[in-house]
Amino acid sequence: MIKRYCSALLMGAVALIHNGVTQAGAIDDAVRRGVLKVGTTPTYIPFEMTDKQGRIVGFEIDLLKEMSQAMGVELELVAVPYTELLPGLLAKKFDIIGSGMTVTQERNLKLNFSDSFIVVGQTVLLHPSLAGKVTSVEDLDDAGYRIAVTEGTTGEVAAKRFLAAARLSSFATPEEGVRQVVNGNADAFIHDAPYNLIALSRMQNSRLLLLEQPFTFEPLAFGLKKGDFDSLNWINHFLNQVAQDGTYDRLHDKWFKDTGWLVGVD
Incomplete structure (x- = not known):
């Protein structure tokens, strides 16, 4: 009886280890694949938008480029309508959502959010x-x-x-x-x-x-699948790093203080 009980415990432990390996987080998957796939809706100036050459550019896009470089992978932007971002994430069409998404309690029931990278209203x-x-x-x-x-x-x-x-x-x-x-x-x-x-x-x-006075308080963040805490940990540390080393301020000034980029936007 004791042997059968111990055997069952061992089988359960092996199953847990196996699931942990096969169900890697979004960041681990991207590193293994060599590509970080990000769902975005390029209609939110100046966070993500299309320039006259058809490229998706913007403040959040530049943050994502820095993120993918820190991971040592390529960045692939998957453009979808805003209402298809959450379904696309759940259907594994992309690894994370990077589309000026506001953290709300309702959305947080369906996905996890990174730390906020900016607050708007x-x-x-x-x-x-x-x-x-x-x-x-x-x-x-x-x-x-x-x-x-x-x-x-x-x-x-x-x-x-x-x-x-x-x-x-x-x-x-x-x-x-x-x-x-x-x-x-x-x-x-x-x-x-x-x-x-x-x-x-x-x-x-x-x-x-x-x-001009905003009448709401809205933090924007990257969205990930529920339970992907390893990816959340990595992204939050990345955001802290770029905030400390001057990268964030440089990108913020580029898109929010300078306006020269407007002539190149479609």
């Missing part, structure tokens, strides 16, 4: 006809206002939460949302502060008004 772009009429997001909580958002984003969630009385329309890309306001089909567009600030600098959007 939602701001409002207004049609010029609302000058002096709307001075805060609370003023837009009225059935007479039409609000444009990008589907699947925290901007959409924030609009539903703070502007329940307004008429909400969701669009596939933030560019389309801004265009609705420019063309007078919407009164306001809600999206992350960095995007709205840069969108306002474009000639076709220059007449829009910006409520």
Whole structure:
């Protein structure tokens, strides 16, 4: 009886060891493969976007390039619509999500997040006809206002939460949302502060008004499968390293202080 019990314990231990080897984390898989596959939606200026040569560029993309170099692997960007990021990760189409994703409690139930690499918040772009009429997001909580958002984003969630009385329309890309306001089909567009600030600098959007004060607190981070703690550990140490050695500040200045890159963006 004791021998059979010990044998069962030994078999269980062997199975656990075997599973640990065969179910390596995303970072281990990428190192073994020689390629880090990252799911991204290249429509979030200046984090990930497409330049005039069709390349995906941006602040988060540069962080991912530094990450892949630190791992000694190539970086492969897998472009998908924002709503397909989580399903794509679960279907193993890519190793991690790197797409300006905000850490929320709801999302955290479905995937793990790294430490935040930047904190942003939602701001409002207004049609010029609302000058002096709307001075805060609370003023837009009225059935007479039409609000444009990008589907699947925290901007959409924030609009539903703070502007329940307004008429909400969701669009596939933030560019389309801004265009609705420019063309007078919407009164306001809600999206992350960095995007709205840069969108306002474009000639076709220059007449829009910006409520600069963010009305939400949103940390952005890389997304991984639940339980992949080895990969989380590696990525968090990487983020700490680039924060300490000046790499993060250099990349941040490149995309948030300089604006020369705008002419090369599609």
